[in-house]
Amino acid sequence: MVDSHHTPHFFEDLTLGMRETLDKTVDEADVAEFARLSGDDNPIHVDADYAATTRFGGRIVHGLFTASLFSTLLGTRLPGPGAIYLGQTLNFRAPVRIGDRIDVSVEVIELTPKGRRARLRCEARVGETVVLDGEATVMVPPRPATAHAA
Known part of the structure; x- marks a missing residue:
């Protein structure tokens, strides 16, 4: 999946x-662990017999599990470590x-220097089907000032 030891992108990058x-x-295991961590044990996710009676005809993965993969990318790759989530829209x-x-x-679809904000389009697909999309807004750290030798 994702190597969490990525170099951050600063706003200027x-x-x-x-x-x-x-x-x-x-x-x-992903579904079971997400249910445990979140407390969302809705039977549509964890009970095959119940889920078989729904319009989905079987168990489905938590929507917010899929959405959490956006957070993975934003926090580890783009912009990466140091980025602060400010908002997220989600369309399931x-x-x-x-x-x-x-x-x-x-x-990255928009950069706002004031406050070092970045807006990013987020998309999740299974095959050719978009299963989740939206936009995230994050605050991105500036490049640190370098110390000059005297």
């Missing part, structure tokens, strides 16, 4: 169109199922 991606195949478009490979991307 960002340009429109910069993009990062990751992919994650969701397994049973289709279900994700256990065993699906989710392809996630973030792309």
Whole structure:
């Protein structure tokens, strides 16, 4: 998935169109652990018999599990370490199922120097189907001042 030891991008490094991606195949343990950590044990996610009776015909992955992959990219790759989440819109478009490979991307679409804000388009796909999209706004640290030798 993601190596969390990435070099951060400072605000001055960002340009429109910069993009990062990751992919994650969701397994049973991911769903169980997300349910445990979040406390969301909705049977649509954890009970196969119940889920079979729903319009989905089976269990689906928590929508916020998929959304958390945006946070992974924003916090580890683009902009990376030091970025502070300010906001996120989410449009849930289709279900994700256990065993699906989710392809996630973030792309810089706006830079605001005042407050060092970046707005990024976020998209998650399973195959050709967009399952989740939205936009994130983050505050990005400035490049540190370098000390000059006297």
